[in-house]
Amino acid sequence: MLQPEQQPLSAAPVPSVAGPLLFWYDRHARALPWRVSPESRTAGTPPEPYRIWLSEVMLQQTTVATVKSYFARFVDRWPTVGAVAAAPETDILGEWAGLGYYARARNLHACAKTVTDDFDGCFPRTAAELRALPGIGEYTSAAIAAIAFDEPVAVVDGNVERVVTRLFAIEAPLPGARKTIRAHVAALTPDSRPGDFAQAMMDLGATVCTPTGPACILCPLRVHCRAATQGRAAQFPVKKPKAAPPERKGAAFVAVRPADGAIWLRRRARSGMLGGMSEPPTTEWSARADGATGAEAAPFAANWRYQGAVTHGFTHFRLELEVYRAELTQEPPIAGWWSNEAARGGEALPTLMRKVLDRALADPAEPRQSPKAQPRKRAG
DNA sequence: GAACCGTGGTG
DNA sequence: TCACCAAGGTT
Structure with a gap:
């Protein structure tokens, strides 16, 4: 059911977004330890599902800068998902200490054991199957499927929410607007290079379409962006106010x-x-x-x-x-x-x-x- | 849906 | 000092 404050998808700048965004990504993609560069990707080097999974779990509600050193220690100590599965849980928690949200570490270990025991050490290749594993939810399943296995699914994280609410000037507050946002992302996601598209949206949100002081002048999507056109980018996303913690x-x-x-x-x-x-x-x-x-x-x-x-x-x-x-x-x-x-x-x-x-x-x-x-x- | 679950950086 | 935020998931 369409809410009054939602715009119909037909009003969306759908066809013209993926092209300029991927063009921008090929020049400005961040170099990250778990990422394969667009050039290597084009040359046929696929990302390792293990590294994508590990990085995505670590990145849940956690900044790239914080994750880097933890990721390096983890892959050095446990180079494969089988090595994670074979480690005692206390060792996993010890290596996770300081990173927060410790259920992630327990679920990571449980997930590694499931992949090792039930999937012969190979991650399933679809978002639907990944979604059933411990610690892998809506976002992470889509991210792994798109980045590691080229599945054209909608990948929606906090960066993407910010970019999309600005692109379409969505006035409805989060988290209520999530369904609308997801529909927009699904319509924008191309069948070709869906993983790069997802990473490009997140890089754009992290480096250009930032929470405060967005650099619209540098944005490859500014001509398509309703909020930028109106000079209101920083006003999105609208969020429901939260009570002060006790x-x-x-x-x-x-x-x-x-x-x-x-x-x-x-x-x-x-x-x-x-x-x-x-x-x-x-x-x-x-x-x-x-x-x-x-x-x-x-x-x-x-x-x-x-x-x-x-x-x-x-x-x-x-x-x-x-x-x-x-x-x-x-x-x-x-x-x-x-x-x-x-x-x-x-x-x-x-x-x-x-x-x-x-x-x-x-x-x-x-x-x-x-x-x-x-x-x-x-x-x- | 909403509450619960960490931490470090930033303005 | 504080409020907000970061590649969210589970119950």
């Missing part, structure tokens, strides 16, 4: 073994926040008013001393954790393990927990304001 509060307890400075860690539940990742023992993270804090909330008795608090912003709430420290000569009466400094770089510690450890181990003379976690250090 605050939660809790406490973290860092037990230190004086002999070698090792710290007692445990593994979080596989589901929920930071699922499967490592941490020093923490309380539940409750609403700010009734959060369990103070040394009384500790999982076992010790000479806990307050070391200051750390704050951390998650997608849907902000957290303040009080940090307590105690020296222990005996093993604590709860499940876990000692992790010394040499082992700590390889632990699956999320950024929040690295902030907690930094706070707990900081020199008491240091000011307690610095909220940044130290950059991740790795053993070996």
